[in-house]
Amino acid sequence: MALRDLLRRPPPGPLADLAAVPTWPVGTPLAEVELLAVDLETTGLDARRHEILSVGWAPVAGAEVRLDGAAHRRVRPHGDVGESAAVHGLTDDALAAAPPVEQVLPELLHTLTGPRRLVLLAHHAGLETAFLAAACRRVHGGTVKLQVIDTVELERRLLGSGEHVRDGALRLDACRARHRLPRYRAHSALTDALACAELFLAQCAALEARARRPLVLADVLRR
């Protein structure tokens, strides 16, 4: 999301509320920053054509995952689930009773609105930011700039540039295994958001050990 998106002032509503709170100064100690781990299930990979089917999120603050703020929302798509059901197991029938994105998105935007804008934490964050921006434009007619942390990028950094990264080595499960985190049996938007949040804690511990000083937000923000 670019700066120009911010200048296109959104109409009053959850998006405007979020836009009204400041982002975190990048020098803030990471322990003080509030983040929201987010994962989406979608009908495909193209944010312009495909739709969100479910959203999972879990707040991270003070080097802890706050399970009390964890949530999972299914989203009824406007079109069909199609072939993507094979990936996430969400069928048209299962989603028939779910609210549409017009209802779910404001709740997520509201969750992101604290005293400051929560930092978006995701694995392969590009997918989440693209789908959220597309949904914001469609529902609220605008977007808002978010600070983003991508655990894939952090993992690549930890692995070192010189090292050849195998196919699949940056998948969530593979990253977790590398940090000796337990395996999740099932996958869903919330499980993956939690899995991503836990991975982030492990990555921060490793980065901190490497840096030999407490981390600040700038150390982990997507570059």
Add this chain to the structure above:
Amino acid sequence: MDVELAEVRDFLAAHPPFDALPPEVLDALPARCTMRYARRGSSVMRAGMSSDRLYVVRSGAVDITDAGQLVDRVGEGGSFGMSAILERAPARYDVTAREDALLLTVPQAEVERLVAEHPVVAEHFGATHRDRIRRALGELQQSERGSAVFRTSVRDLLREPPVCAPPGTTIAEAARAMADGGTSSLLVMEGDRLVGILTDRDLRRRVLAVGVPSDRPVREVMTPDPVTVRSEALALEVMLEMTGRNIHHLPVLDPQGRVAGLVTITDLVRLERSSPVYLVTDLARQSDVPGVVRLASRIGRVVDQLVTEDATAVDIGRVVGALADAVTVRLLQLAEAELGPPPAPYVWVALGSAAREEQTLGGDQDNALVLADGADLEHPWWGELAERVVSGLQAVGWERCPGEVMATNPRWRLTVGRWRAHFRRWATEPEPDAVLNASIFYDMRAVHGDTALVDGLRAEAVALGSRSDLLLAYMAGHAARMRPPIGFFRSFVLEDAGEHHDTFDIKLGIAAVVQLARVHALRAGSLALGTTERLAAAQGPGQISEESARDLHDAFELMSYLRLRHQAEQVRRGLRPDNHIDPARLGSLDRRHLRDAFQIVRTAQHGLSTRLPPVP
């Protein structure tokens, strides 16, 4: 609840005490938790800091230390940090991640609510080692209740070989053979083949009542082709067979169809009473050493039976003690019969566990001879007697003592006066090594002979010992060095230095309590021998508290019981009984209870070392 927190819920549901929570409580719990990550080597909690949460290890492991000394190691599913929040006091220990660890934390308010509303949680975290172990003992000893007839096979009931006679034998001869054999039945055999049975009842009904002359052959009055039973049959089946047919004697055939023996209704009745009583009587009737050894081989089965019949370890120890005494006495009598009368009054004494009546299967034997003053120590009679008895005990399964503390060793065949001199030297000028070896002599019990010889000797030895601070300090030091493990970590035994072992020697924990009780009793000037009696005798002002005496007793009982259960199982599987328990074969509750027992012993050791005068 969001269904995905089910992962966290399922994790909690797999570990105590959360596994015992009602489903709706368990469902709501994850959403009140947070997740933390601790990198290997990083500190999770520091002693002296306050803490407002309970930690549950989701993955990885942490070490709990007290001033650098390992207190516990907690792996997946284990919790820590409870005492700080329950007591609202600063943390007592340091907690450090031993492996990269994911930690689920439950906030104080939630824990307090769980504790208040769910007794199982309160008990898990709040109960002391003592409470838990006490409850465990109650449960252990009722777990496998059941009548002996359900588990004993006929083979185990066979006693004396049956009285047999060919079909042509006269009724008078048969009756005489039955009278001589002290039995109420006779098997009629044609060579190896069973052709009939004659019982007291047959003699009454078919001979006396109808006036058959007693010079007729038994063939004419016997029950031909009697009902038989296979030796593998359960006692229960035999009992049903006998009551169903209203018969009191049943020949037993081995798998090859040969007569293996005879089982009577009396045997089954005996089975339901305590069979060790009969074993003692039978032992006293054996006329040679092989007979004694053969009968004594049943001791393992007696223990097995007692374990499954929920007897306490203390009771089982007493039964094994009585059986061991019966074996020893019979071996001594048989030796005396061969060697002639003793050259002087003497008494055979049991030492160590045998003296305390805490003997187990497959242990070592410890014994000695106490001779009347003036006896000729060089007389070969003593050595020959000792050798016969010691080798007999060895044949039964009690190995020779590696330290040679046996009557076969001339060092331990002494007159009362010389024994007295030994005890005096141990009490007045003890040396650490000598005391280590001498401890066992403070457990001395007369088994056979002139028992009065020992009474005065022991009274004097205990009086001297109770006044010797140095002897007591050495013995206490010895007790404090027998460190039981800390507990268990994963499928290993966790030792003091943090190293892991595949098995542990449960004898070590038991021996630590034995030595503690010995020191306390000696200090109290008590003549008690059994560890339980010693602990009871040592209670009082300046001694051990009633509470720690009970704790130690419970820990002792639990460890002894688990050892007996382990050994009985080995005997059942045809293995030689030992003390090495594999934690992987223990249930999680047994592991927890053993850990409590270890903690009680360690606490008592600490208490003892701070109370007795230090060794100069």
